[in-house]
Amino acid sequence: MATIKDIAQAAGVSLATVSRVINDGPKVGSDTRKRVKKIMEEMGYRPNANARALVTKKSASLGVVIAELHDPFFAMLAHGVESVTRKNNVQILLSAGSIEKETELRAIETLLEHRVEAMVVHSKALDDKTLVEFSKQVPGFVLINRYIPEIANRCVWLDNVTGGRLMAEYAINQGHEHVAVISSQYRIDDPNQRLEGVRTAIKHANLVLPESMIEYATPDQEGGELAMQNLLATGAKFTAVLAYNDAMASGAMTMLQDHGIAVPEQVSVMGYDDVLLAKYCRPKLTTLRYPVEMMASKAAELALKYASGKKPEEGLTFKYTPTIIKRDSIVRV
């Protein structure tokens, strides 16, 4: 592959001049510029991003750490990031961290080896201290879906407590007095916070949520089915079910229907996240919208901004609140 030197030789100018042409530098005559450009075209010259990154200490790329790509939620996240990197001519380096400490760590470190100065990371397995440490090393380090007070201005996150509360309040306002909850079995923040919000709303309405009305399972379709099966097996009475996410909600609906229980006529179901499937499943899912794509774009912009030298403002954070999307899976009782 042709290098700058080849071009310089062919054009009869120095390396410096060619470099200036490439970068639209100021100090080169218009005729020379034209000539060099023509030769670059002819020889199919392509600047070497690695050499460039080495000398400028800027990589023109952004690292993304997510859990698993096949999860629609993360696909949306990645898409949100991609839309802004494309606008800025920035390349994405992608790593999956599958919510495991070791893997997440390796993902970030690999990115660091590539000297990306901007990063959007979704980490649930790493502890606060480690992440704060990284944020000191990488100017454009931004967390998504996580809040760490120490680096609040680098966090783009969803208020899950409020989300949980909204969910429960909506069900209660629809007249439901006996609600069951299907939560995730993974003891990370998200399910705990959502559950906390639900509990708050229920207490505030002078209702109760016995432990027997809460089931924990894997946060997917199968988990939702299993959880609902268990709920039904205990013979508990409920008219509404609040699920941890849309996949679990969908699984719960399937299981209810398999037992001849009509949704939403006999039991209402609510999801969380509003990913694609919420629109596809029947009945269409009433759910909480997690604007992950928008948030991811925000995070990417932030990362790029910080990376370019702008200092994160103190006392600032980027909190989003989910909103109810009304569809067909819940009715007034």
Add this chain to the structure above:
Amino acid sequence: MATIKDIAQAAGVSLATVSRVINDGPKVGSDTRKRVKKIMEEMGYRPNANARALVTKKSASLGVVIAELHDPFFAMLAHGVESVTRKNNVQILLSAGSIEKETELRAIETLLEHRVEAMVVHSKALDDKTLVEFSKQVPGFVLINRYIPEIANRCVWLDNVTGGRLMAEYAINQGHEHVAVISSQYRIDDPNQRLEGVRTAIKHANLVLPESMIEYATPDQEGGELAMQNLLATGAKFTAVLAYNDAMASGAMTMLQDHGIAVPEQVSVMGYDDVLLAKYCRPKLTTLRYPVEMMASKAAELALKYASGKKPEEGLTFKYTPTIIKRDSIVRV
């Protein structure tokens, strides 16, 4: 960030020795090795991937070009690639090309600037010649979901003609004599090939497929709804509908149900791809499985292999055939 030079200085050895330690090189005593390693640990040394790539002319990364990340199909594709890159300690560079000539081209060129020697690309907008040209420049250039005879040994693709045929045959074997087709309005290969297969099967069964029974729309939920609406508006009689993909199938089902037509009791529906939503929608979709994740993994392995110097074998290609996944959206008539 500490460099090799800093380490050398701190350890009182030369650059070469440190480099040897880093790469597990042969000519360094075990005590020196230990000492250097300890110092690297202490100083938090991280090799600079850019400098490395520059001197070795190997980038230890793989480029991926897809259409849009939020499409579940591509999310699966990316995931398939990721699973093998992770195993090989290779970093993913991701670019989206949104099925537009200009964007796809830019995506590949950016990857080229980063000197990735392995690439998995999904391109529908670029012509054969351009892609063949790229394949000559990049040793590990592999196409997914596309077949170009000239570089057959770099193509991992699905036999869409057979897929279309299987689909139609299955419907016919279930006793359906009047089938309608919902296809994609984009005039790329895939829909044409699937349609060709359908036509073959229908002709072979001595049935007919009038043009009025084929509707074209955008290959998503909305397109499926629209296409079905048009089909119903013409008053055409059919007992089965073959959709271009699962999203369109889902849209078609929605529209049918909205018109009070029971699926599958009155009209059967078949999808294609078997993405997530096929399991989530109601009734569960009978569809053709496109093993995209497996294929993407294969493509990534191939790309890495070719990139590492192994020459593509002549007269070899990587053709996959879809299989029917029987669920609930079609019944015997």
Add this chain to the structure above:
DNA sequence: TTTCAAAGGGTATACGTTTTCAACAATTAT
């Protein structure tokens, strides 16, 4: 004792860029 090989380690160059500094030519002001 001499000779030699092997092991351990250092020097210097190359990779492809960007950028600082200095030099030169041409133009304008004095």
Add this chain to the structure above:
DNA sequence: ATAATTGTTGAAAACGTATACCCTTTGAAA
């Protein structure tokens, strides 16, 4: 006419790493 300025160009150093080549030491074989 000379001095000052502007515009255009080149030489060289630097970025962080890998590696080919050379040097020294050591111990064993001759």
